[in-house]
Amino acid sequence: MSSNLVASEAPEPEEDRPSTQPGQTKPQAGSGGFFTIYKKGQGKWTRLGTVFCAVFIGLLSTYSLYGYILQATVRSYAQVGNSSAAPATHHNGIIAICAAFLAVYSLVIYWVMNKPTNADFLIATDSEMKKVNWTTKGELFGSTRVVILFLFFIAIFLFLADQFFQLFFYMINVLKIKPWFIS
Numbered sequence: 001m002s003s004n005l006v007a008s009e010a011p012e013p014e015e016d017r018p019s020t021q022p023g024q025t026k027p028q029a030g031s032g033g034f035f036t037i038y039k040k041g042q043g044k045w046t047r048l049g050t051v052f053c054a055v056f057i058g059l060l061s062t063y064s065l066y067g068y069i070l071q072a073t074v075r076s077y078a079q080v081g082n083s084s085a086a087p088a089t090h091h092n093g094i095i096a097i098c099a100a101f102l103a104v105y106s107l108v109i110y111w112v113m114n115k116p117t118n119a120d121f122l123i124a125t126d127s128e129m130k131k132v133n134w135t136t137k138g139e140l141f142g143s144t145r146v147v148i149l150f151l152f153f154i155a156i157f158l159f160l161a162d163q164f165f166q167l168f169f170y171m172i173n174v175l176k177i178k179p180w181f182i183s
Contacts, residue, residue, distance in 0.1 A: 046126040047113070054109045058102060066098045 073090050112118060135143070167182070169175045 042123045042126070044126065046122045046129070047119075050113060050122060051109075054113070058105045058109065061105070062098050062102045065101055066094060069094045069097060 073094070113122075163179065163181070166175065166179045170177070170179055170182075
């Protein structure tokens with residue numbers, strides 16, 4: 001009975017607490033409009049990493065789009081016979097198309113990353129990454145040493161096996177070229 005008394009005096013979680021004023025509702029996360037960030041401050045590092053990767057992919061895509069459009073305009077002008085005027089006359093148009101693509105891409109990425117399900121996934125990923133038991137410097141060097149030694153062992157073993165089979169197949173006249181170690 002005493003445990004129930006102690007548990008009943010514990011503060012209620014904020015989600016379960018009734019609002020103090022009648023008629024006042026708790027604001028919903030993400031209900032502030034398109035440009036508000038869902039659960040701001042949570043999952044900071046995974047969200048930042050995702051944003052940096054999305055920005056990198058967007059910039060590379062825009063650069064590739066610029067190159068494809070420029071090549072297409074040069075090719076079309078070359079078919080007409082006026083290849084020198086293509087880049088100069090349509091450069092601003094190509095830049096405008098690429099800027100529009102980048103703006104639309106940015107809005108879509110912002111929308112996708114700010115969807116509650118995606119944001120909750122990134123927040124959960126960030127909290128799970130904090131629970132990971134990262135290796136120490138000594139463990140890392142020891143594991144690397146084992147992998148490198150095993151790599152050399154396997155390379156030497158495969159080399160010797162290859163030489164053995166080369167000699168074996170030469171002796172039974174399957175291979176006509178002498179192995180390098182036979183004179």
